[in-house]
Amino acid sequence: MTVRAGFIGGGFMGAVHTRAVRAARGELVALASSTPEKGRAAALELGVGRAEADAAALAAASDLDVVHVCSPNAQHAEHALAAIAAGHHVVCEKPLATTVADAERMVAAAAAAGVVGAVPFVYRYHPMVRQARALVAEGAVGTILTIDAAYLQDWLSHADDHNWRTDAAAGGASRAFADIGSHLCDLVEFVTGRRIARLTARTRTVYADRGGASVANEDIVALLVELDDGALGTLLVSQLAPGRKNGLVLELHGTAQSIRFAQERPEELWLGRREGSQLVLRDPASDAPDSARLSIVPTGHPMGYQDAFTAFVADAYAAIGGAAPEGLPTFADGLRAARLTQAVLDSAAAGGVWIDTPHEEKP
Incomplete structure (x- = not known):
């Protein structure tokens, strides 16, 4: 199964995530950024299929399996919870949330929805x-x-x-x-x-x-x-x-x-x-x-940070497919x-x- 990925955020971490998804043989379907203009520019630069108008539109998209949340920290909970509510698996940048209460809500929501929630502690x-x-x-x-x-x-x-x-x-x-x-x-x-x-x-x-x-x-x-x-x-x-x-x-x-x-x-x-x-x-x-x-x-043949990130995404996608990879954060x-x-x-x-x-x- 090819995992269809969407991305919220097109900055440095968005670029890292898209490279890892491509290497893990996922499909880069859609991207949203802080403005429609930034979203279109990032989608073009990173080779993502299309740009969505905003994070809400991306979270609600019906042709995604997983949403990668790479937005500013204070928006992680809002964006991840919206994606979970739409039935998507979520890979959310750390910190998972800026408060313990929001992090607890995210854990509970993912468990209730039966979706994978992964955090890139990639080291x-x-x-x-x-x-x-x-x-x-x-x-x-x-x-x-x-x-x-x-x-x-x-x-x-x-x-x-x-x-x-x-x-x-x-x-x-x-x-x-x-x-x-x-x-x-x-x-x-x-x-x-x-x-x-x-x-x-x-x-x-x-x-x-x-x-x-x-x-x-x-x-x-x-x-x-x-x-x-x-x-x-x-x-x-x-x-x-x-x-x-x-x-x-x-x-x-x-x-x-x-x-x-x-x-x-x-x-x-x-x-x-x-x-x-x-x-x-x-x-x-x-x-x-x-x-x-x-x-x-x-x-x-040296390996480094991007290789570690790719391995993390590959394990997250394996979990989406029903596996239980050792050490997945x-x-x-x-x-x-x-x-x-x-x-x-x-x-x-x-x-x-x-x-x-x-x-x-x-x-």
Whole structure:
């Protein structure tokens, strides 16, 4: 079955989604943007069959199987719920919603309608992330004691850097954490197989004004976390780290060895031992099955972000067809991120108090 896809939003993420859908052999049927003119231009540029007048018209279209929601964060709930009401499956960009209540409504609506709801926590789809997860699961790392993790970018380093995400009305009450910190926490929980049980957070907004408008969401977040098995971790999230373009790093320290994945070097894992360290390269011939299935080219032929995104979309479309792909991030994972985001904001607002986080099932 060829999955027929529609897209709400034609910006950077819309382009990423359309490339992934094309590679996953879906059909690019329709696109809507913030204005009819922008929709027509984006549809032409991205090779989508037609432009719809607006998001409501696209959500109601009868010739779609799935709607990809790539609109500004504050519109995610409205657009996804409209698509679900029309009977469509939904792939919704993160954050799933800007409030926990809206995320809960989206999870409930998708379940009631019997449709797939997926959220692109795509870093799960790097083969070496799956390899790290397999090593943890098989006990090769031992008991995890500590975590050192960060997600650093620099695209908002200057006072005059701004876009819709810096406007809380469009981007949400949280920016740095909801945008990229959510990826980091998802990776922590996905690779370790444990939940963040408690956290304490401090946030900082460096520039109170950007582009002539006041800024109410954060630039930087620093967290201490405790997993449900007692492991302790430090997490740093910043969009003001000069020179760091997309520096997501996860390092786990266990009783047997340490393991480190860096998203900007996705073809490798660093394994650290007291007796010596080792750099392990992606090799589907010897990697764990869940890692090898994501390796679409031989060793030595680099894979990257777009490949991970394509693999995510392929799994989402497989789920639409009735399969149950391992590790597919769903609306439930988006709700988890919304709850963690609220815990971060609550902790920071109270001066860094420890906040217990909800205990859903492990990923």
